[in-house]
Amino acid sequence: MEKWNRNISIKELIWKVIFEWKKIVLCAIIFAVIATALRYSKDMRTYEAAKIKHEKAVEEQKETGLSIIEENFSVEELQQIQDASALQKIAIETREYLESSILMSINSFQEDVITLEYYIGAQNAYEGEDTRENYVQDIVYMYKKYLKNEELIKEILDSTKLDIEPRYIEELIFVYAEQGSSIFTIEVVYPDKEVLEDMVSAVKVALNSYGETLAQKMGSHELVLIAENASVRVDVNLGKRQLDYQTAMDSYRSKFKTLKSVMTSAQIAKIGESLENESEENIFKMQSPSISKVYMILGVFVGAFLAIVVIICFALFETRLQFVNEMVETYQLRLFGTLDRDKKRVALDRLLLKIKNRGDKGKLTNTTMKIICTNLELTCKNLSLDRIFITGTVMNAAEQKIVEEIKEYMAKMGVEVVTGENICYDETSLRIMAEVKNTILLEQIGASPYRDLEKEIELIKEYDGTVLGCIIIA
The missing domain is CATH 3.30.70.100 (Alpha-Beta Plaits)
Known part of the structure; x- marks a missing residue:
C-alpha cells in the first residue's frame, strides 16, 4: 500500500489561522476579562483590608468622654499641654508631607x-x-x-x-x-x-x-x-508605606483626642489649632484600585496566542482533510474545482477569501458549478468517456445535491453519471466503481477522513480504475 506524506504549506497554515479570526478574538476577549478580573480582585482585597483598618482607626477617634474643668495650670497640666503640642506638631508635619509629597500621591496599584x-x-x-x-x-x-x-x-x-x-x-x-x-x-x-x-x-x-x-x-x-x-x-512597598503613614496619622489624631478629653478649655486654648475638626480626606486619601490596562493587554495577547497555538495543533494533527491543495500536492489528483459551502460569510471573511484567492487563478478555487461541469464535460470528451462514477468518503445531503446537478448537466452532454457511497464500506458502490472504472472523488474540507480517502484511492487503483480528479467542498 502506498504511503502519503502530508505536505502542509506554511502559507495555507497561516491562512487557516487568519480565517479563524473569530475564535482568536473571542479567546482574546475572554482571557482579557479573566486577567483583568483577577488583578482587580486581588487589588480590591488589598484595598478593602486597608479601608477596614482605616475605618477601625476612625471609630476609635469617635470615643468621647470629655471632662473639662477650669482651673489654674498645675505641673501635670503643663506636661499635658506640652505632650499635646508636641503630638500636634508631629501630626501637622506628617499631614503636610502627605499633602506635598509626590511619592505619596502615586497610585501604588498603577x-x-x-x-x-x-x-x-x-x-x-x-x-x-x-x-x-x-x-x-x-x-x-x-x-x-x-x-x-x-x-x-x-x-x-x-x-x-x-x-x-x-x-x-x-x-x-x-x-x-x-x-x-x-x-x-x-x-x-x-x-x-x-x-x-x-x-x-x-x-x-x-x-x-x-x-x-x-x-x-x-x-x-x-x-x-x-x-x-x-x-x-503594582508597588507593594509604596502601598505599605502609604498605609503606614495613614495608620500613623490616625494614631496621632486618636492620641490627641484622648489628651484633649482630660484637658480644660484653658489648656486647649493654649495648645492652638486642633486636629479634631480637620477632614479625613485632607489628611490622607485612600486610592481605590482601577482596572489594569496592562493586565487587559496581557490577557488579550495570551488569549490570542493560545488560540493560535490550538488552531495550528488541530491543523497539524487533524485526521480529516484540511486544505484544498493537499488533494493536488499530496495525492497528485486533478482539481476540477472547489465549491464554497458557506454562502453567508461576513464581509471580512469575503474580503479575506478574495485576498487569498487573488494569486490562485489557475487553481480553480471557489469556482461555480457551471465551470466544474464544463471541466468534466471536456475531460470526458478528451478521453471518449460516456460513463463516470462519483463517490466520496462522506456523501451527505449537501454532496448528493451537488451530484444531482452534475448528473443533470452531464446527461445533456450524453455522459451517464453513476453515484455511490463510500467504497471503503459499501460493497455495492465498490462493485459499481470496479465496473465503471473512471472515478471522480467528491470530498469535503473538515469532514473527509485522511484514512478513508487514502484507502479509497488504493481501492480504485487495485481494481484497475482511474481517478479522473476531484471536486472539493470547502
Whole structure:
C-alpha cells in the first residue's frame, strides 16, 4: 500500500489561522476579562483590608468622654499641654508631607516607572582582580551617592521646570547595587509619563557629566547604559508605606483626642489649632484600585496566542482533510474545482477569501458549478468517456445535491453519471466503481477522513480504475 506524506504549506497554515479570526478574538476577549478580573480582585482585597483598618482607626477617634474643668495650670497640666503640642506638631508635619509629597500621591496599584541599568567598565584601571573589584565598588558607591546629591536634584528641577521641594524629588529616585557587582540599577517614578521621561533624561545627562568629573579624580572608567525599560507596576512597598503613614496619622489624631478629653478649655486654648475638626480626606486619601490596562493587554495577547497555538495543533494533527491543495500536492489528483459551502460569510471573511484567492487563478478555487461541469464535460470528451462514477468518503445531503446537478448537466452532454457511497464500506458502490472504472472523488474540507480517502484511492487503483480528479467542498 502506498504511503502519503502530508505536505502542509506554511502559507495555507497561516491562512487557516487568519480565517479563524473569530475564535482568536473571542479567546482574546475572554482571557482579557479573566486577567483583568483577577488583578482587580486581588487589588480590591488589598484595598478593602486597608479601608477596614482605616475605618477601625476612625471609630476609635469617635470615643468621647470629655471632662473639662477650669482651673489654674498645675505641673501635670503643663506636661499635658506640652505632650499635646508636641503630638500636634508631629501630626501637622506628617499631614503636610502627605499633602506635598509626590511619592505619596502615586497610585501604588498603577505606578509608572523607568528602570536604568548601568555597567562600570574598569578593566585597565589597576592590576589584580581584587584591586580592580575594590576600585569598581568605590566607583559604584560614588555614583550611588551622587544620585542622592543636591546637584543632581537641581539638574532635574531645572530640566523639568517643577516647582516642588528638592526632598520630594529625591524620594522618587531609587538606586540598587549588589555587593561585588559592577552593575547598579536606577528606578525613577512619577505619576505623569512625560515628566517622568524628562526626569530620566536629566538623570542620564547628569550621570554622564559626573562620570567625566569622577574619571579625573578617581581614574579612568567607562559608564555604560546597558538597559532602559519603562513599565507600569503594582508597588507593594509604596502601598505599605502609604498605609503606614495613614495608620500613623490616625494614631496621632486618636492620641490627641484622648489628651484633649482630660484637658480644660484653658489648656486647649493654649495648645492652638486642633486636629479634631480637620477632614479625613485632607489628611490622607485612600486610592481605590482601577482596572489594569496592562493586565487587559496581557490577557488579550495570551488569549490570542493560545488560540493560535490550538488552531495550528488541530491543523497539524487533524485526521480529516484540511486544505484544498493537499488533494493536488499530496495525492497528485486533478482539481476540477472547489465549491464554497458557506454562502453567508461576513464581509471580512469575503474580503479575506478574495485576498487569498487573488494569486490562485489557475487553481480553480471557489469556482461555480457551471465551470466544474464544463471541466468534466471536456475531460470526458478528451478521453471518449460516456460513463463516470462519483463517490466520496462522506456523501451527505449537501454532496448528493451537488451530484444531482452534475448528473443533470452531464446527461445533456450524453455522459451517464453513476453515484455511490463510500467504497471503503459499501460493497455495492465498490462493485459499481470496479465496473465503471473512471472515478471522480467528491470530498469535503473538515469532514473527509485522511484514512478513508487514502484507502479509497488504493481501492480504485487495485481494481484497475482511474481517478479522473476531484471536486472539493470547502
